Amino acid sequence: DADVTQTPRNRITKTGKRIMLECSQTKGHDRMYWYRQDPGLGLRLIYYSFDVKDINKGEISDGYSVSRQAQAKFSLSLESAIPNQTALYFCATSGVDGHEQYFGPGTRLTVT
């Protein structure tokens, strides 16, 4: 079984809708991250969490919010989706040293 899972794997939604992407991990890691990937732009950090009570904004947090429901679960929400949020979204986890991040399989989100 995969160590980091993401649901849904693909999602098409309309402008203005609220959508939640979910991430679960079985690595036992405290640190979790949400990235988005756009063609030609690489990976950009949206939010990160070092434990259930510690959540921080990343490089591009506007338009997004997160919830750390438990050590193993970290959800990303788009409050009111817009077309330029169309991207591939990855969740990742790491141990306390943060050196090796384990990525999930990604969620491909399309906002029409």
Next chain:
Amino acid sequence: DAKTTQPPSMDCAEGRAANLPCNHSTISGNEYVYWYRQIHSQGPQYIIHGLKNNETNEMASLIITEDRKSSTLILPHATLRDTAVYYCSRGPGTYKYIFGTGTRLKVLA
């Protein structure tokens, strides 16, 4: 400018060494250099990391210049399965981890 820059693409003959460069000229003294690779649109896979010294593991070698402004990932004997996009990253910094835009490596038979 906190960008991490990489060439967009490279080719390498199978069996030869693949040398992938990365420029991180604004790296801070406590930031590490990381390399990941991504096959198709799967989640990136960790390869190696380093701070100042050169590093080697079973997958690759990492060479970091003395001034730490650039690094090179070396795949010593590239195979067709090494065809992927390779990302250089630095961190943890203000926004934790900054990734480059990636180099698409094509290994040619």
